Amino acid sequence: METASMSLLHALKEVLSEQQVTENQTVRELHGRDESYHKESLPDLVVFPETAQQVSEIVKLANKYEVPIVPFGLGSSLEGHVIPYEHGITIDFSLMNKILEVRESDFLVRVQPGVTRTQLNKELKKYGLFFSVDPGADATLGGMAATNASGTTSVKYGVMRDQVRDLEVVLADGSIIHTGNLAAKSSSGYHLNGLFVGSEGTLGCFTELTLNVYGIPEHVMAARASFPSLNDAVEAVVSILQAGVPIARVELVDEPSMKQVNLFSETSYKERPTLFLEFHGNEAGLKQDVEFTREIVEDHHCLDIEFETDNAARNRLWEARHNLAYAFIHGHPGKKMMVTDVCLPISELSGAISHAREAVDLLGLPGGIVGHVGDGNYHTLLMIDMSNQDEIEKAEKFNEQIVLYALERGGTCTGEHGVGVGKQKYQQKEHGQALHVMENIKLALDPDNLFNPNKILKTKDRG
Known part of the structure; x- marks a missing residue:
C-alpha cells in the first residue's frame, strides 16, 4: 500500500479493533460488486463498525485523508449503488445488527x-x-x-x-x-x-x-388468477383498485416467467399471464373481498382463479414469486441478469407492459415481465451474455426505450431499485431544474464529496 493509505490504515486501527479493519483481497472483492450486471470495482479497505461513534470516527478519518466512503448492507442492490468506483473505504454494517x-x-x-x-x-x-x-x-x-x-x-x-x-x-x-x-x-x-x-x-x-x-392480520388468503393476455391481467388489477378492494399484494407474472417458475420451483401452475394476489383482514371482511375480486377478474376474461388458505401452499406461492429472478439465472447459466425498473401512473400501465413485451420479443434475448402492478411498478428480467457486446447494447437500448416511455407519460426511471449508476443518465430528463436543487443539497451536506461519489448525481472529481 502507498504511504498515505498505510497511514489511514494505522489511524483506523486506533479507533477500531484489528478485526474491524481489513485490506484482505477476498473481503475487498466481496464488497466490490452487487447483484447487478454493473462492472465491479474494489475498495481499498473494508471496515466493520459496531457503534455510531465508531462510524463517526471513520468518517472523520476519511475526511482527513480525503478518501471516499461507500456504505454497504448485504450487496443485494441492482444498480451499482455499493460498488466503490473511486475505491476508498467501504463501511460494512453487518456488525450493527441489533x-x-x-x-x-x-x-x-x-x-x-x-x-x-x-x-x-x-x-x-x-x-x-x-x-x-x-x-x-x-x-x-x-x-x-x-x-x-x-x-x-x-x-x-x-x-x-x-x-x-x-x-x-x-x-x-x-x-x-x-x-x-x-x-x-x-x-x-x-x-x-x-x-x-x-x-x-x-x-x-x-x-x-x-x-x-x-x-399481524387475523386472516390471510392468497390467490392465483390466470388470463388469456397481459392486457386482461393488468386491466383486472385496475378494476380491483377502482373497486376499493383493500388488497395487500397483487403481482403480475407473464407467460415466459411462469414457465421459469415451474421449472425452478417444481410447480405446475398454468403457463399464462398470471396475477398472484393476497388479502389481509378479518374472516367476514376477507370473504366479501375474495368474492368481489372473483367477480371482477371474471369480467376481465380470467381463465381460472385458485385460492390458497393453507399456510404452506400460500408460502409456496410467494416463494415461487420471490425466487423468480434466481429461476431465470438458474435457467440461463453463464448469463447475467439486467432487471429494469420503471413505474407509471396506473392508467398507463397496461400500455407500458404491452410495449415492453413487444420490445422484448424483438430483442431475441431471454426475458420475462413481472411487476408490483398494484402501484404501477413493473420489471423486465433480461438474461445477457456479458462477453457479447451486441447483447449488451441491445439490452441497454431496450432499457432506454422503456424508461423514455415511462418518463413521457409522467412516470419514473426507477420505482424501487434506485438510481446508483445505472439510472444516472436519466436524472436530468426526469427532474429538470429540480436536479440542480438536489446538486445543491449534496454540496451543502457533503461539500468534499465524501459519501458514495458519483452515485445518483454526477459530482465533482475528487482531489
Missing part, C-alpha cells in the same frame, strides 16, 4: 442498520407484529432505507419512506443527527426523513432507524 427496542404499544421498532427484514420479523412475531416492506431479497433495513425499497406489499402498506419515523445519521463532518421523532405526525421543520430515505449513501451513513410496524 434490534434495540420494540415499542409494541406505539407500533414502532428501533433497529441498527445491519438488521435484515427476516431477522426483524422473526422478533416481531413474538409481539403479534410484522414489518411490511418486502422487496424479495432478505436485505438490510439500512440498505432498504437507502434505496427507498418497496416490493410486493407496498400497494397496501406503502414503501420504505412511509415506514421511517426517525433516522440516526452520521454526516460528512462526523456529527450525528436525528431526522425525526416518535410522533405519528409533525409540522415542525423540513422533512429530513424524506430527504435521507432514498439518498443511496450520498448524504450520510444511517446508524439507527425507527420504523413503523403493523399487527
Whole structure:
C-alpha cells in the first residue's frame, strides 16, 4: 500500500479493533460488486463498525485523508449503488445488527442498520407484529432505507419512506443527527426523513432507524388468477383498485416467467399471464373481498382463479414469486441478469407492459415481465451474455426505450431499485431544474464529496 493509505490504515486501527479493519483481497472483492450486471470495482479497505461513534470516527478519518466512503448492507442492490468506483473505504454494517427496542404499544421498532427484514420479523412475531416492506431479497433495513425499497406489499402498506419515523445519521463532518421523532405526525421543520430515505449513501451513513410496524392480520388468503393476455391481467388489477378492494399484494407474472417458475420451483401452475394476489383482514371482511375480486377478474376474461388458505401452499406461492429472478439465472447459466425498473401512473400501465413485451420479443434475448402492478411498478428480467457486446447494447437500448416511455407519460426511471449508476443518465430528463436543487443539497451536506461519489448525481472529481 502507498504511504498515505498505510497511514489511514494505522489511524483506523486506533479507533477500531484489528478485526474491524481489513485490506484482505477476498473481503475487498466481496464488497466490490452487487447483484447487478454493473462492472465491479474494489475498495481499498473494508471496515466493520459496531457503534455510531465508531462510524463517526471513520468518517472523520476519511475526511482527513480525503478518501471516499461507500456504505454497504448485504450487496443485494441492482444498480451499482455499493460498488466503490473511486475505491476508498467501504463501511460494512453487518456488525450493527441489533434490534434495540420494540415499542409494541406505539407500533414502532428501533433497529441498527445491519438488521435484515427476516431477522426483524422473526422478533416481531413474538409481539403479534410484522414489518411490511418486502422487496424479495432478505436485505438490510439500512440498505432498504437507502434505496427507498418497496416490493410486493407496498400497494397496501406503502414503501420504505412511509415506514421511517426517525433516522440516526452520521454526516460528512462526523456529527450525528436525528431526522425525526416518535410522533405519528409533525409540522415542525423540513422533512429530513424524506430527504435521507432514498439518498443511496450520498448524504450520510444511517446508524439507527425507527420504523413503523403493523399487527399481524387475523386472516390471510392468497390467490392465483390466470388470463388469456397481459392486457386482461393488468386491466383486472385496475378494476380491483377502482373497486376499493383493500388488497395487500397483487403481482403480475407473464407467460415466459411462469414457465421459469415451474421449472425452478417444481410447480405446475398454468403457463399464462398470471396475477398472484393476497388479502389481509378479518374472516367476514376477507370473504366479501375474495368474492368481489372473483367477480371482477371474471369480467376481465380470467381463465381460472385458485385460492390458497393453507399456510404452506400460500408460502409456496410467494416463494415461487420471490425466487423468480434466481429461476431465470438458474435457467440461463453463464448469463447475467439486467432487471429494469420503471413505474407509471396506473392508467398507463397496461400500455407500458404491452410495449415492453413487444420490445422484448424483438430483442431475441431471454426475458420475462413481472411487476408490483398494484402501484404501477413493473420489471423486465433480461438474461445477457456479458462477453457479447451486441447483447449488451441491445439490452441497454431496450432499457432506454422503456424508461423514455415511462418518463413521457409522467412516470419514473426507477420505482424501487434506485438510481446508483445505472439510472444516472436519466436524472436530468426526469427532474429538470429540480436536479440542480438536489446538486445543491449534496454540496451543502457533503461539500468534499465524501459519501458514495458519483452515485445518483454526477459530482465533482475528487482531489
